[in-house]
Amino acid sequence: MKKVSIVTVSFNQAAFLERAIRSVLDQDYPDIEYIVVDPGSTDGSRDIIERYRARISKAILRPDRGAADGLNNGFAVATGEIFGFLNADDYLLPGALSQVVGFFESHPECDIAMGNGYIVDVQERYQRHVRARGFTVRRYLYSGTTFLQQSTFFRCDTFRRSLGFNVENRTSWDGELFVSMVHSGATVGYMAEDLACFRIHEESISGSGRLADDYRKDYRRIFRQIQGRDWRMTDELLRFIYRCEGRMLRAMS
Numbered sequence: 652m653k654k655v656s657i658v659t660v661s662f663n664q665a666a667f668l669e670r671a672i673r674s675v676l677d678q679d680y681p682d683i684e685y686i687v688v689d690p691g692s693t694d695g696s697r698d699i700i701e702r703y704r705a706r707i708s709k710a711i712l713r714p715d716r717g718a719a720d721g722l723n724n725g726f727a728v729a730t731g732e733i734f735g736f737l738n739a740d741d742y743l744l745p746g747a748l749s750q751v752v753g754f755f756e757s758h759p760e761c762d763i764a765m766g767n768g769y770i771v772d773v774q775e776r777y778q779r780h781v782r783a784r785g786f787t788v789r790r791y792l793y794s795g796t797t798f799l800q801q802s803t804f805f806r807c808d809t810f811r812r813s814l815g816f817n818v819e820n821r822t823s824w825d826g827e828l829f830v831s832m833v834h835s836g837a838t839v840g841y842m843a844e845d846l847a848c849f850r851i852h853e854e855s856i857s858g859s860g861r862l863a864d865d866y867r868k869d870y871r872r873i874f875r876q877i878q879g880r881d882w883r884m885t886d887e888l889l890r891f892i893y894r895c896e897g898r899m900l901r902a903m904s
Contacts, residue, residue, distance in 0.1 A: 656731030795893025
């Protein structure tokens with residue numbers, strides 16, 4: 652039986668944190684290592700973590716340099732064979748981890764498993780279904796791929812061979828990790844199941860839009876590192892083509 656290590660990074664997300672914790676602890680899979688990272692919440696999050704402390708495998712309660720650094724700290728002490736991470740305002744769906752382990756066991760050639768899921772609002776009402784597809788380096792660079800971070804899992808060895816999460820990336824540390832893994836030769840497999848929910852709200856990065864400029868800069872930096880050149884006008888055309896193709900595929904699914 653493969654151990655699954657899940658890391659949750661939380662900072663002042665008391666309104667949603669218990670939902671995230673319970674979604675992991677209430678999974679039907681028996682061998683879960685759950686690691687919670689909190690660099691110094693002051694909104695009651697620490698009380699919630701303490702409430703579940705006996706069921707949390709490890710709690711890292713020290714300052715860090717941001718979410719990416721906190722994830723690195725969490726995975727540094729993880730001992731599972733399969734890794735995943737869940738933001739404090741998101742949650743896993745019932746039975747998700749059993750399905751993930753089954754997929755990896757039946758697909759030994761896959762290093763990364765991308766499942767489906769939902770975007771939800773504050774009240775957990777479904778807003779949109781997300782089906783993972785077409786994750787390649789090229790499609791990522793041109794915004795032509797669809798995936799849900801909360802429904803994405805990877806083998807421990809694949810993560811250990813990577814550089815980990817980029818602590819300088821404040822907007823898309825998840826996508827940068829995945830594309831760097833694939834760029835280094837990791838193989839992606841796709842699951843048909845719905846595994847998790849991604850909550851959009853006014854305080855979230857995606858919901859607030861407050862880091863839109865930083866998000867674009869991070870994307871262009873990743874492009875430059877992989878392509879070895881800056882973004883050009885012709886790349887705008889390719890981005891438009893890939894995004895149109897992605898919309899057509901979503902409409903057909």
